[in-house]
Ligand SMILES: Nc1ncnc2c1ncn2[C@@H]1O[C@H](COP(=O)(O)OP(=O)(O)OP(=O)(O)O)[C@@H](O)[C@H]1O
């Protein structure tokens with residue numbers, strides 16, 4: 001019997017001639033946690049989809065040995081029955097169904113005679129919510145009532161409810177706060193003790209370092225190396241990933257900052273499901289010309305709602321008074337916002353950022369198609385020229401601009417969405433979690449681009465849950481907590497502690 005729980009050998013997967021995986025090996029021992037690292041588009045998610053039979057046996061080459069025997073699964077159900085459970089990078093929940101229904105989907109507890117045992121399912125779902133430190137979640141309510149971080153944890157609860165011998169986590173923490181992440185990392189540690197193995201994919205190398213025993217790095221569909229975590233530090237992982245050394249993760253550049261250019265006054269957003277609750281409560285902000293304003297705070301603090309109100313797309317009742325270049329402007333829809341010179345790169349790319357089945361190129365030019373119209377006809381070659389320029393500028397990795405954007409790796413989709421929102425030549429650009437799911441190399445490119453843009457006089461609002469990023473890039477930092485403004489700092493030696501203390505400030509005072 002082999003010492004390995006999983007032994008993948010020589011996996012090759014191509015998508016109509018493009019080799020996403022070119023002969024990859026991956027081995028996992030029982031109870032071992034393997035960190036799978038690599039740049040956007042390296043093939044990490046594809047490898048895990050091969051393993052879990054999202055791509056059935058026969059649609060790829062190579063062999064998978066599971067507990068010593070060859071696995072030739074045709075369906076996800078078969079791999080799940082074998083004990084391989086995957087949490088996908090993009091959420092797979094059905095928003096209209098309840099939390100409990102989502103957790104038990106395809107896995108329902110039934111009474112004799114086939115009747116659903118809702119009582120048992122609710123009880124188990126509630127236990128899982130407690131385990132994940134979310135006792136306030138009402139498991140009978142539809143999932144869409146909960147924000148990104150909670151949804152991610154619900155997805156994790158769904159996986160925990162299955163009997164996993166190997167748990168695959170594809171960027172599980174991308175929408176989690178620090179404390180939510182800590183809960184998840186602890187759960188992984190507990191599972192390891194029980195002998196459950198993990199493969200964890202993450203661009204956050206400190207998390208990989210915290211729980212993984214082994215690191216496996218892939219680049220362009222080939223295996224670069226596998227090493228014990230104890231022998232590596234994050235710099236070495238980065239060098240293995242990108243094939244070169246990146247010394248300074250935050251390439252801060254000097255740039256002149258002008259007068260106040262944009263102002264949003266008295267932004268208030270009322271909760272969609274609870275009229276008594278304000279998601280954003282009378283927040284005002286000022287943005288100077290050429291400034292990068294970071295907005296920090298815990299997930300759920302109201303930052304995304306704030307951005308939506310400015311962009312004219314908050315789904316509920318709201319108010320916002322906007323001033324641009326000294327004049328009051330009226331924005332009632334994203335179209336108005338774009339016309340006035342305000343663009344938003346949204347947090348939830350899958351829901352608001354892309355049209356999944358359309359081409360990469362069509363997605364990029366979507367907001368500015370009229371630019372290419374002559375007498376009502378689109379000048380296709382001018383459009384294609386623009387698309388190619390955008391793709392090159394952001395180094396979007398795609399075999400062709402006509403490929404459906406859905407086929408791109410997560411990080412490359414994000415780069416395409418940023419490209420799309422630069423085309424209308426905004427004066428104010430709002431980036432909501434711009435580097436989520438983006439690899440270190442591409443993060444660096446996005447930061448460089450941000451500095452290039454502010455040097456040209458653009459003003460940027462960057463919402464980010466990554467404190468090192470907020471502190472590494474912003475000129476000024478606003479802290480939002482429970483819908484209110486809790487801090488406004490010039491970023492001159494600002495520390496993580498100062499920002500966190502401000503974010504938690506209100507509740508600390510309450511506790512006192
Ligand atoms: N369904 C598909 N059709 C066509 N090409 C695809 C498809 N899925 C993935 N690819 C291509 O395969 C390559 C690997 O993609 P994959 O999603 O595995 O990358 P990844 O390492 O998970 O990246 P990320 O960190 O951005 O999530 C990419 O070039 C991608 O465009």
Ligand SMILES: [Mg+2]
Pocket residue numbers: 044045046089170409410
């Ligand atoms: Mg991926």
